Amino acid sequence: MAQAVTAPGAVAKRRSVKSIYPTWFYLPAGLLYVVLFALPTFASFYFAFTRWSLQDVEFTGWENFVTFFSEPQLRTGFINTFVYGFVTSGAKVVLGLALAVLLTSQLIGRGYLRSVVFFPVLVSAIGVGITFKVLMDPFDGLINESLSALGITGPAWLTDPQWALMSVALIDVWKGVGIATLIYIAGLAAIPQEYYEAAKVDGAGGWKAFRSITLPLVRPATATVILLSLIGGLRSFDLIWATTRGGPGFTSDVIASVIYKQYQAGFYGLSTAGNVVLFLVVTAIVVPISTLLNRREVER
Amino acid sequence: MRNRPREIVLGTVAILASVVVFIVPFVFIFLTAAKTPAEAAEFGFSLPIEWAIWDNLTTVLTVRNNLIVRAFVNSTVITVLSVALMVVLAAMVGYVLQRRRSRWNHVVNFFVLAGLIVPPAVVPTIWVMQGLGLFKTIPGMILIEATLGLSFCILLFRAFVSTIPKELDEAAWIDGAGPLRVFFSVVVPLLRPVMVTVVVVQAVNVFNDFTGPLYFLPGDDNATVQLTLYNFQSQTMSQWNLLFMDILLITIPPLVMYIFFNRQIVAGMTSGAVKG
Numbered sequence: 001m002a003q004a005v006t007a008p009g010a011v012a013k014r015r016s017v018k019s020i021y022p023t024w025f026y027l028p029a030g031l032l033y034v035v036l037f038a039l040p041t042f043a044s045f046y047f048a049f050t051r052w053s054l055q056d057v058e059f060t061g062w063e064n065f066v067t068f069f070s071e072p073q074l075r076t077g078f079i080n081t082f083v084y085g086f087v088t089s090g091a092k093v094v095l096g097l098a099l100a101v102l103l104t105s106q107l108i109g110r111g112y113l114r115s116v117v118f119f120p121v122l123v124s125a126i127g128v129g130i131t132f133k134v135l136m137d138p139f140d141g142l143i144n145e146s147l148s149a150l151g152i153t154g155p156a157w158l159t160d161p162q163w164a165l166m167s168v169a170l171i172d173v174w175k176g177v178g179i180a181t182l183i184y185i186a187g188l189a190a191i192p193q194e195y196y197e198a199a200k201v202d203g204a205g206g207w208k209a210f211r212s213i214t215l216p217l218v219r220p221a222t223a224t225v226i227l228l229s230l231i232g233g234l235r236s237f238d239l240i241w242a243t244t245r246g247g248p249g250f251t252s253d254v255i256a257s258v259i260y261k262q263y264q265a266g267f268y269g270l271s272t273a274g275n276v277v278l279f280l281v282v283t284a285i286v287v288p289i290s291t292l293l294n295r296r297e298v299e300r
Numbered sequence: 301m302r303n304r305p306r307e308i309v310l311g312t313v314a315i316l317a318s319v320v321v322f323i324v325p326f327v328f329i330f331l332t333a334a335k336t337p338a339e340a341a342e343f344g345f346s347l348p349i350e351w352a353i354w355d356n357l358t359t360v361l362t363v364r365n366n367l368i369v370r371a372f373v374n375s376t377v378i379t380v381l382s383v384a385l386m387v388v389l390a391a392m393v394g395y396v397l398q399r400r401r402s403r404w405n406h407v408v409n410f411f412v413l414a415g416l417i418v419p420p421a422v423v424p425t426i427w428v429m430q431g432l433g434l435f436k437t438i439p440g441m442i443l444i445e446a447t448l449g450l451s452f453c454i455l456l457f458r459a460f461v462s463t464i465p466k467e468l469d470e471a472a473w474i475d476g477a478g479p480l481r482v483f484f485s486v487v488v489p490l491l492r493p494v495m496v497t498v499v500v501v502q503a504v505n506v507f508n509d510f511t512g513p514l515y516f517l518p519g520d521d522n523a524t525v526q527l528t529l530y531n532f533q534s535q536t537m538s539q540w541n542l543l544f545m546d547i548l549l550i551t552i553p554p555l556v557m558y559i560f561f562n563r564q565i566v567a568g569m570t571s572g573a574v575k576g
Contacts, residue, residue: 020473020482021400026408029389029450036447037415040428044421054427108311115562116322122554124508126529127547131329134540140343142328174321235419238510242530259422263515268423275421286417 041279048276052269064273073250074274077258080165081281084240084254085233087166091173092229093222096180101214103181104188114185118178125175129242132171133158164244164252172239176232180225187221188214223293227286234282255281329551332544340541356545364520368546371523378438378524379506382445387498390450394457395487399466415451422515429516441517441524445506453498460494461487496564504554525550 048065051058068074103114120128135142136157144154157167191214199209237256240246246253246261253261255278262271324345332340334353361368397408425444426435434440464487472486488495506512510526517524523531529546532539558565 020469020479021396022479023396023400023402023404025392025396025479025483026404029393029454032389032443032447033411033415033450035432036425036428036444037418037420038411040421040424041418043424043427047424047427052423054423054430102310102314105310106307107314108308109315110311113314113318116318118558119322119326119555122504122508122558123547123551124510124526124529126510126526126533127329127551130529130533130543130547131325134332134343135325135328137343142324142343142345145345231417242510242533256419260514263423272421272423275419275423278419279421282417282419 044272044275044279047269048273050269052272053266054268060269064270065277067270068273068277073253074258076250077246077253077255078277078281080252081234081254081256081278082285084165084169084172084236085230085285087169088172088176088233088236089226089229091169092177092180093225095173095177096184096225097218097222099177099181100184100188101210104185114181117181120175121178123175125238126242128171128175129239132174133243136167136171158244158252159248161248161251164248168240168243168252171243172233172236175239176229180229183224183228184218184221187218191217219293223290226293227290230286230289231282234285235278329544329547332540333548335541337539337541340539340544343540352541353545356541357549360542360545360549363542367520367523368525368528368549371525371528372550374438374522375507375525378441378445379503382442382449382506383499383502385442386446386449386453386502387495389446390453390498391457391488391491391495392483393450394454395461395483397454398458398461399469412451412454415448416455420448426516436517436519436522438517438522441513441522444512444516445509448512449502449505453502456494456498457491460491464490493564496561500557500561500565503557507550507554 047057049059049061049063051060051063069078099117103110103117107113123131136144138144138154138156138159141157143157147154155163158164160167195213195217196209199213204212235256236254237260240252240254240257241260244252246257255274259271259274259278262268262274328345331345331348332343333356334351335348336350336352339349393408393412397405397412429435429440429444432440434443468490469482469486472482477485508526509524510530513524513527514530517527520531529543529550532543532546
């Protein structure tokens with residue numbers, strides 16, 4: 001103590017300020033990351049070009065990728081990935097913002113509504129999947145029974161090839177909209193209330209104020225919601241597997257479910273090629289969108 | 301005052317809609333879990349004619365040599381240890397990353413974002429784990445969950461560390477504390493709000509994870525709760541009451557966590573989102 005009092009400058013100088021934040025703090029996390037994440041990712045770029053049984057590796061060139069895009073069911077999975085990613089992401093942006101606006105306005109039961117929207121986030125995808133498989137049952141399910149009570153014949157949802165993918169997307173939105181709403185509520189809370197008061201004085205109505213104040217100023221929140229939901233949606237596996245297993249036929253397969261099916265069938269090389277394709281799809285979509293959203297933000 | 305009637309009407313409509321959309325499915329899970337097998341198979345949204353909730357509970361817990369109870373233990377061990385590991389490691393990274401400007405920052409930031417975006421390469425990961433003797437083991441699962449959760453935690457910690465005055469760590473440093481001491485006794489206590497968020501979010505994630513155990517921890521020996529549910533679904537298709545009792549049981553821990561920490565989660569998320 002006495003030392004510190006007599007010569008604080010000397011002590012600080014002797015112990016370089018740099019070592020207060022040592023680089024080795026990166027090491028433990030870095031070790032895990034390199035061994036269990038980076039290494040497998042790099043290895044996948046080799047194994048994707050092989051026929052592989054975990055013991056034997058045979059280099060086969062582009063064969064796996066040719067198979068991937070020539071087999072109709074695998075191609076369906078490729079296209080469905082985009083559809084699923086964009087539909088769920090778009091719906092979460094629109095519904096999340098709408099709910100957040102509603103839940104930040106003066107409203108009775110606001111606290112209750114905020115928690116209830118978030119509840120589905122806490123249930124596992126498998127639990128949600130099984131529950132909705134029953135609720136969406138074409139004949140006895142609660143949804144179609146309610147619809148027929150209103151005189152509407154509901155679709156066969158998860159068992160109809162035309163509806164299966166959209167039905168899973170619908171469940172996904174039900175489960176995930178709570179997170180989007182939470183992010184938007186945080187974004188809306190950061191907008192100064194004076195802007196709305198000024199708009200009111202200038203005679204702008206609710207819709208006008210929403211378009212010219214809310215929408216531009218929640219942009220960072222929108223960027224977060226779009227990116228998070230796209231990353232999740234394009235990689236989505238568990239909900240699809242719990243509800244349709246890619247069926248009926250291959251109509252609701254996505255790349256992630258193809259990866260699992262090929263893995264189960266023992267085609268490890270093909271499964272890994274699927275992984276590489278998924279990697280390319282996710283990066284090709286998320287990286288440009290992320291730079292675009294961030295750049296506009298800076299310009300503003 | 302002028303808006304009073306509008307508030308009430310809008311609120312009532314929203315509450316009614318929320319009951320239909322969000323409450324009914326949860327009530328449905330509970331009611332089906334309380335029914336007899338025959339009645340549960342009718343998929344009706346009705347009160348059970350015969351309440352079998354206690355029978356169903358004991359059956360689910362004892363089926364296949366208490367598989368669910370063992371799965372609960374496994375899932376709890378995996379969740380607690382992996383979250384503890386990732387929180388400590390990620391806080392260390394987030395702290396140094398925010399405090400120290402160096403040429404490493406770009407590299408580390410790049411890898412953090414890559415960890416968030418890149419889908420894990422499944423079979424090559426199994427290959428690496430087999431090489432290390434970690435495949436199909438609980439320690440292996442813990443390490444995988446910790447690794448895959450790192451990026452998200454680092455981002456939240458980095459954003460939060462920027463709100464802690466740098467003078468605090470420097471004061472402790474000048475008083476002679478070493479880097480570990482500065483971090484664990486000065487910085488970590490101040491990270492508490494964001495720590496709660498990270499712990500709850502990741503605990504729910506790991507506990508609810510299905511894909512991870514499906515690939516890296518297959519088999520009944522080390523079953524996790526989500527896998528029991530998945531296996532029940534394929535094996536006991538006719539016993540919907542047991543299936544829903546299982547859903548009910550494994551949803552309770554995340555729900556309880558959320559109810560306890562609700563306010564703090566939102567606060568922590570907000571501080572991260574606004575400053576991040």
